[in-house]
Amino acid sequence: MSQRVNGVIARGKGAPVEVATIVVPDPGPGEAVVKIQACGVCHTDLHYREGGINDDFPFLLGHEAAGIVESVGAGVTDVAPGDFVVLNWRAVCGNCRACRRGKPWYCFSTHNATQKMTLEDGTELSPALGIGAFVEKTLVHAGQCTKLDPRARPAAVGLLGCGVMAGIGAAINTGGVTRGDSVAVIGCGGVGDGAVVGAALAGATTIIAIDTDDRKLEWARGFGATHTINARGTDVVEAVRALTDGNGADVVVEAVGRPETYKQAFYARDLAGTVVLVGVPTPEMTIELPLLDVFGRGGALKSSWYGDCLPTRDFPMLTELYLQGRLDLDAFVSEEIRLDQVEDAFAKMHTGGVLRSVVLF
Incomplete structure (x- = not known):
């Protein structure tokens, strides 16, 4: 009934x-x-x-x-x-x-x-x-x-x-973050902070949180960010490079879903680095990049659906980390x-x- x-x-x-x-x-x-x-x-x-x-x-x-x-x-x-x-x-x-x-x-x-x-x-x-x-x-x-x-x-x-899994998975599953990596996360809401957490769990040593809201940047520090950048009035690409020996980050997670922040992610990564788009754009958004830059920088440009998670694999593992006090x-x-x-x-x-x-x- x-x-x-x-x-x-x-x-x-x-x-x-x-x-x-x-x-x-x-x-x-x-x-x-x-x-x-x-x-x-x-x-x-x-x-x-x-x-x-x-x-x-x-x-x-x-x-x-x-x-x-x-x-x-x-x-x-x-x-x-x-x-x-x-x-x-x-x-x-x-x-x-x-x-x-x-x-x-x-x-x-x-x-x-x-x-x-x-x-x-x-x-x-x-x-x-x-x-x-x-x-x-x-x-x-x-x-x-x-x-x-x-x-x-x-x-x-x-x-x-949804959100936390999308962020953790964007870093670990899609971005392939591993020990010693440098990671930049653009947008520090629930998904972005999930990516910060994922990078920390994977052993990244440099985790750069980027947002325009100082409150969100402080939250990101609590989740494991080692550095923060307030993008309001700051050249994000140059700031990321300055924190990564002039190279750019190994993995950049874009958790906003806007053309301007995606371009920041593209140029803030190291040569042959990885960009992960997990922020959700709206249908009318478009982006233009010099094709030579896409070719010349190598690496990978990826989108992340639900953090490329497999719920039967990832949910129990993350829940166990939560119960152990590690997440x-x-x-x-x-x-x-x-x-x-x-x-x-x-x-x-x-x-x-x-x-x-x-x-x-």
Whole structure:
């Protein structure tokens, strides 16, 4: 029997979000219903609300979530009712050309629930990133549930569901940061600070955090940055070179997603260094670079989808580091809020006053 629960929806482009009654069907084959305990407020949710992803309104927002599996459909064997899980938006299929080539983090046919959650009048909802977790209970594909140690704090490890994982993975998985490397991170919000953390975990010895907000730079130092650059009024490229013996960084992570910061990343890397774009640009953005510079500098220009993570591999490992006290996920949680405060959390994103607001249920 379907259930009626409270959730946050975006009805139209730019309209304030609202709490509405959501109808959640019983799980079908391969699906699971998860009782949400905590869900982070991510910039991607704001992009959905503002029509920056697509126009499939109304959206059921939220995707950085942890909770308890309540029920599962036929054929589900990897999780069971009562399991503590973090939700992910790249439930790999195992059969597409990327999966068959041993690169499932590039899966081109990721799984989502087949059934739709709806409003009470039957209007179908588009769940953000195939999850939709600003809601008391949500319906997902069982492959989107990664079982974790239940001792972990939901508000903290739930952030592995998107932003923090994207940043850590951008440094380690995509950028290939290793011991002794120099790393520069442009943009020190939740994703950028995740990249700082990832660089520190991988053994980078020089970690340069770059932003225009001194508060964010201070946060980055707390996550392991060895140097900071306030880009307001500073030549970022020259400043990075000055901190790397005139060479540029081995890896530069661009966590903003703008042409001007991408160019900074391109020229702030060492010859044959790596640029990783993990910041999400908007559709109208373009970039122009001298092709000779692209050729002459060598190295690699990469984009990072979800930190090129494999949830079944990366979530448990990072959760174990968290439980050991070696990864401070709690430091990413700026505030804990109610479901009806999501719109206020979006407003705080514009002021830069929070790393993550987290909805608790």
